[in-house]
Amino acid sequence: MTSDDHRPLTLRDVSEASGVSEMTVSRVLRNRGDVSQATREKVLEAAKALGYVPNKIAGALASQRVNLVAVIIPSLRNMVFPEVMSGISRVLEETELQPVVGVTDYLPEKEERVLYEMLSWRPSGVIVAGLEHTDASRAMLKASGIPVVEIMDTDGTPIDSAVGISHRRAGREMARAILKQGYQRIGFMGTKMPLDHRARKRFEGFTEALAKDGVEIAEHEFYSGGSALAKGREITKAMLERDPELDFLYYSNDMIAAGGLLHCLDAGIDVPGQVGLAGFNGVELLDGLPKQLATMDACRTEIGTKAAEIIAARVENPNAELEKVVELTPKLTLGDTLRRR
Amino acid sequence: MTSDDHRPLTLRDVSEASGVSEMTVSRVLRNRGDVSQATREKVLEAAKALGYVPNKIAGALASQRVNLVAVIIPSLRNMVFPEVMSGISRVLEETELQPVVGVTDYLPEKEERVLYEMLSWRPSGVIVAGLEHTDASRAMLKASGIPVVEIMDTDGTPIDSAVGISHRRAGREMARAILKQGYQRIGFMGTKMPLDHRARKRFEGFTEALAKDGVEIAEHEFYSGGSALAKGREITKAMLERDPELDFLYYSNDMIAAGGLLHCLDAGIDVPGQVGLAGFNGVELLDGLPKQLATMDACRTEIGTKAAEIIAARVENPNAELEKVVELTPKLTLGDTLRRR
DNA sequence: TTGAAAGCGCTAACAA
DNA sequence: TTGTTAGCGCTTTCAA
Numbered sequence: 016m017t018s019d020d021h022r023p024l025t026l027r028d029v030s031e032a033s034g035v036s037e038m039t040v041s042r043v044l045r046n047r048g049d050v051s052q053a054t055r056e057k058v059l060e061a062a063k064a065l066g067y068v069p070n071k072i073a074g075a076l077a078s079q080r081v082n083l084v085a086v087i088i089p090s091l092r093n094m095v096f097p098e099v100m101s102g103i104s105r106v107l108e109e110t111e112l113q114p115v116v117g118v119t120d121y122l123p124e125k126e127e128r129v130l131y132e133m134l135s136w137r138p139s140g141v142i143v144a145g146l147e148h149t150d151a152s153r154a155m156l157k158a159s160g161i162p163v164v165e166i167m168d169t170d171g172t173p174i175d176s177a178v179g180i181s182h183r184r185a186g187r188e189m190a191r192a193i194l195k196q197g198y199q200r201i202g203f204m205g206t207k208m209p210l211d212h213r214a215r216k217r218f219e220g221f222t223e224a225l226a227k228d229g230v231e232i233a234e235h236e237f238y239s240g241g242s243a244l245a246k247g248r249e250i251t252k253a254m255l256e257r258d259p260e261l262d263f264l265y266y267s268n269d270m271i272a273a274g275g276l277l278h279c280l281d282a283g284i285d286v287p288g289q290v291g292l293a294g295f296n297g298v299e300l301l302d303g304l305p306k307q308l309a310t311m312d313a314c315r316t317e318i319g320t321k322a323a324e325i326i327a328a329r330v331e332n333p334n335a336e337l338e339k340v341v342e343l344t345p346k347l348t349l350g351d352t353l354r355r356r
Numbered sequence: 357m358t359s360d361d362h363r364p365l366t367l368r369d370v371s372e373a374s375g376v377s378e379m380t381v382s383r384v385l386r387n388r389g390d391v392s393q394a395t396r397e398k399v400l401e402a403a404k405a406l407g408y409v410p411n412k413i414a415g416a417l418a419s420q421r422v423n424l425v426a427v428i429i430p431s432l433r434n435m436v437f438p439e440v441m442s443g444i445s446r447v448l449e450e451t452e453l454q455p456v457v458g459v460t461d462y463l464p465e466k467e468e469r470v471l472y473e474m475l476s477w478r479p480s481g482v483i484v485a486g487l488e489h490t491d492a493s494r495a496m497l498k499a500s501g502i503p504v505v506e507i508m509d510t511d512g513t514p515i516d517s518a519v520g521i522s523h524r525r526a527g528r529e530m531a532r533a534i535l536k537q538g539y540q541r542i543g544f545m546g547t548k549m550p551l552d553h554r555a556r557k558r559f560e561g562f563t564e565a566l567a568k569d570g571v572e573i574a575e576h577e578f579y580s581g582g583s584a585l586a587k588g589r590e591i592t593k594a595m596l597e598r599d600p601e602l603d604f605l606y607y608s609n610d611m612i613a614a615g616g617l618l619h620c621l622d623a624g625i626d627v628p629g630q631v632g633l634a635g636f637n638g639v640e641l642l643d644g645l646p647k648q649l650a651t652m653d654a655c656r657t658e659i660g661t662k663a664a665e666i667i668a669a670r671v672e673n674p675n676a677e678l679e680k681v682v683e684l685t686p687k688l689t690l691g692d693t694l695r696r697r
Numbered sequence: 698t699t700g701a702a703a704g705c706g707c708t709a710a711c712a713a
Numbered sequence: 714t715t716g717t718t719a720g721c722g723c724t725t726t727c728a729a
Contacts, residue, residue, distance in 0.1 A: 021501035023478065025722060036700050041724065049698055066499045071476040072422065073722030076413045076705050091438035100432055104459065113473065116457050118445065132454065135412040137364065158407045160362035244644030274644050281646065303585030303615045305622065366706060377716050382708065390714060414706030417721045 024067045033061035044069060075137070082111045084326055085133035087143040089121045094298055095315050096144070099166065102319020103142065110327050112139060119144075121210045127152045134159055140326035146171035147212050162329035164322040167313070169342045170216050178321045178341040182213045185311050185345050186220025189265065189293060192309075192347060194225070196355045198263035198291050200233045201225065202254050204247070204275070205267030207237035214267045217295065221265065234258050238271070247274020252282070255290075262290055269294035269310050273301050276352065280305055292352040309353030314343040365408045374402035385410060416478070423452045425667055426474035428484040430462045435639055436656050437485070440507065443660020444483065451668050453480060460485075462551045468493045475500055481667035487512035488553050503670035505663040508654070509554050510683045519662045519682040523554045526652050526686050527561025530606065530634055533650075533688060535566070537696045539604035539632050541574045542566065543595050545588070545616070546608030548578035555608045558636065562606065575599050579612070588615020593623070596631075603631055610635035613649050614642050617693065621646055633693040650694030655684040 029044075030037040035054055042048045043058040050058075061067075075081045086103060088096045103114050115138065117129035127149050133141070134155055140162040146169075148156070156163050156174050163175035170183050193201065203221070205214055222232060234254050238246050247270065255261060255278075266272035272294030279286050286292060286306060297312030321341055328335050370385075371378040376399055383389045384399040391399075402408075416422045427444060429437045444455050456479065458470035468490050474482070475496055481503040487510075489497070497504050497515050504516035511524050534542065544562070546555055563573055575595050579587050588607065592615065596602060607613035613635030620627050627633060627647060638653030662682055669676050 023501070027722085037722090038700060038724085039698085042699090045724090047724095051698060054698085066495055068472060068475045068496065068500075070478060070722055072413055072417045072478055073705090074724070076417050076707085077722075077724040079705065079724090081413065091432060091441055092435070094433070094435075097432035097438070131409060134409045137411060137413055154407055155409065159409075160364070242640045242643040244642060246644070248644050270641075277644065277646060299583045300611075301585060302583035303587070303589050303618065305618060368706085378706090379708080379717080380715060383715090386708090388708090392714060395714085411706055414721090415708070417723085418706075418708040420708095420721065 023070070024065055025070070026067075028065060029058065029062045029067050032065055033057045081137045081139060082113055083115050083136060083138040084112050084323070085117060085130075085136075085138040085141045085143075086114045087117045087119060087126060087129055087133065087141065089119050089144055091116075091118060094300060095296060095313060098315040099144075099319040099322075102316040102321075103323040104319075106320050106323035106327065110330075112323075112327060112330065114142075114323075121208065123147070123149050123152070123210065127155075130155055139330045140164070142166055142322045142326060145212060146173060146177065148174075162326050162333075164325050166318050166322050168213050168216070169340055173340060176325055176337065176339045176341075178318050178325065178343070180314055180318075180343050180345045181220075182216035183220035183223075185295070185313075186217035186222075187224035188345075188347060189217075189295075189311060190221045190224035192349070192353065193263055193265070193291065193293065194228050194230065196287075196291065196353060198355070199230065200258075200261050201230065201263045201265060202234040202236075202258065202261045203232050203265050203267075204236050204238070204250050204254065204271060207239040217267065233261060243268065243270035244274040244277070247271030247276075248278040249274075251275035251278045255282075255284075264290060264292050266292070266294045269296045269298045269301055269308060272308050272310070273304055276304060276306060276308060287352045287354055291355065297346070297348060306352055307348070307350035309348060309350040311345045311347050314345055317343055364411070365406055366411070367408075369406060370399065370403045370408050373406055374398045422478045422480060423454055424456050424477060424479040425453050425664070426458060426471075426477075426479040426482045426484075427455045428458045428460060428467060428470055428474065428482065430460050430485055432457075432459060435641060436637060436654065439656040440485075440660040440663075443657040443662075444664045445660075447661050447664035447668065451671075453664075453668060453671065455483075455664075462549065464488070464490050464493070464551065468496075471496055480671045481505070483507055483663045483667065486553060487514060487518065489515075503667050503674075505666050507659050507663050509557070510681055511557050514681060517666055517678065517680045517682075519659050519666065519684070521655055521659075521684050521686045522561075523557035524561035524564075526636070526654075527558035527563075528565035529686075529688060530558075530636075530652060531562045531565035533690070533694060534604055534606065534632065534634065535569050535571065537628075537632065537694060539696070540571065541599075541602050542571065542604045542606060543575040543577075543599065543602045544573050544606050544608075545577050545579070545591050545595065545612060548580040558608065574602060584609065584611035585615040585618070588612030588617075589619040590615075592616035592619045596623075596625075605631060605633050607633070607635045610637045610639045610642055610649060610651050613651070614645055617645060617647060617649060628693045628695055632696065638687070638689060647693055648689070648691035650689060650691045652686045652688050655686055658684055 026037045029040045043055050119126040142164045144167050165173045165177045167179045169179045169181050293309035297310045367378045370381045384396050460467040483505045485508050506514045506518040508520045510520045510522050634650035638651045
């Protein structure tokens with residue numbers, strides 16, 4: 016039996032192996048301060064030979080600096096969030112900062128737990144989806160004293176700053192576009208998610224703008240679970256059977272809208288002549304459907320990059336004067352399903 | 357100007373506020389050791405009133421324990437990995453352990469960097485996608501002395517242990533199923549990813565099994581970039597124009613296969629009579645297409661749960677005797693596109 | 698350019 | 714049941 020019982024290597028081991036003080040080894044490994052070329056090489060060589068990996072736990076405690084940015088999102092299975100993540104990563108890769116993801120499953124209490132957990136690692140900043148949080152979560156974020164960016168949504172008051180789109184406005188604009196094309200008898204389908212505040216706000220903006228023109232939603236249905244594409248087919252079929260006079264269907268996301276489109280094509284319904292369709296999100300994933308869906312893109316990557324830029328700027332200079340709310344403008348795509356001939 | 361310059365709270369603050377020693381506060385906050393009900397309440401109250409969030413950096417350094425599991429995957433945008441993640445999370449939620457994700461973008465050098473970064477936080481275990489790594493990465497993993505589970509693939513020799521499917525075998529089985537239905541003139545379409553070893557192994561297994569029956573791939577094409585659905589349409593169209601005699605198309609993933617299916621239906625091609633189709637992955641996302649695609653599911657969630665279970669067991673008992681390689685069996689679904697009438 | 702000492706905020710181990 | 718002491722492995726600060 017050897018004495019190799021896997022004690023992880025420390026600076027001290029590198030120090031001994033290279034005959035240089037721990038302090039100087041530390042300086043070499045961090046590229047800090049002046050170190051002669053000769054010592055630098057000796058140290059690097061020793062570290063590499065031993066396979067030394069620095070202990071960031073100790074480093075962070077000593078330096079009181081943790082180059083982590085907590086990113087708290089509802090889910091990874093909704094393509095929207097991976098896209099936001101890549102925007103964040105792209106920006107942070109240019110800096111010392113690193114994103115760390117936490118997932119809440121759309122549950123406020125879980126968000127609270129995840130947040131507590133992440134804050135206990137003393138990150139340099141927090142990016143969190145949505146403006147709605149438990150009181151305890153808001154309190155923690157405020158007390159943390161670190162930059163906080165709430166993303167995706169701008170309909171509300173941010174704790175510190177916010178980057179996103181106005182979902183109410185998005186709903187209103189879609190409603191206007193639909194009315195403008197002469198559609199009148201409109202059905203709505205969405206997820207049964209009392210906690211998906213953004214979908215709720217879009218729905219509110221949508222009905223509000225319709226109401227201004229004296230139009231009311233003729234039918235609506237909220238689903239949950241299952242494959243979105245299949246669900247979209249299914250509930251579209253059911254809704255059109257209930258009310259065959261419907262001339263437009265608005266969906267809370269592109270996936271169920273795609274299902275709806277496939278149903279309509281199968282059923283020989285003329286789209287967009289007889290029935291128009293629109294979704295929300297602009298998922299590139301779906302380019303290649305028989306017809307291009309009308310949709311509104313949620314500026315996902317841009318939200319990520321902008322949020323990360325704010326965090327980076329605030330970490331760099333905590334007193335930087337930055338806009339508190341960055342409202343991006345979602346782009347409406349009429350596609351082939353929202354253009355009456 | 358107040359003295360409130362946002363020094364984060366420490367145990368000492370809670371200790372002073374509650375009149376209990378730091379050590380006892382620490383015990384209460386961690387539910388360790390015996391503490392009288394009275395003290396416990398005093399402490400909890402003080403901690404809550406102050407809004408104290410423990411400093412895990414310090415805790416981890418002192419206890420030499422970090423309840424983090426590094427999960428290193430190529431991408432979050434391929435739905436496969438979020439699904440693996442949810443399997444991992446589900447299991448780890450029952451334990452003290454927490455997953456932390458790192459993304460490599462399918463680049464070995466980036467994997468190496470991410471791994472180094474994660475190991476420097478001294479996690480309790482590592483779950484990493486694939487069996488192919490740089491020498492430096494393997495060395496780090498071996499030297500770390502923590503449990504390592506390589507996931508997705510079992511065609512190779514794991515560093516420590518592995519959970520996945522045999523992609524070679526998956527390719528072979530698909531080939532046999534296709535031949536069995538009497539298809540003879542087969543085209544292959546896949547991603548142009550020299551670094552996607554699993555796709556490569558499936559392709560190898562596929563051609564190998566065909567060769568056993570004296571069949572060779574008639575056409576193949578590798579694409580990159582763009583929306584998979586649109587690409588699938590496009591390259592399928594091109595391939596069928598080049599060789600109209602093809603009677604089967606095998607795709608390296610379900611998304612491009614779906615694009616291919618949509619093209620065939622548009623072009624009035626009888627599927628699966630004239631041309632059969634198959635993909636790989638079994639993405640639930642796509643249920644709801646006009647025809648159900650033949651595919652092979654990659655056991656994504658199960659890979660996640662099993663890998664997490666291994667890590668949890670090894671953390672619990674480092675000497676536990678566990679199987680080194682867990683090979684799961686992918687389920688072949690013939691669907692509507694691989695069944696000659 | 699290098700080194701020595703002190704301490705980051707917590708917990709293990711032991712003492713009372 | 715509670716408290717005291719001594720570090721965990723680094724970095725900051727200051728001295729040489």
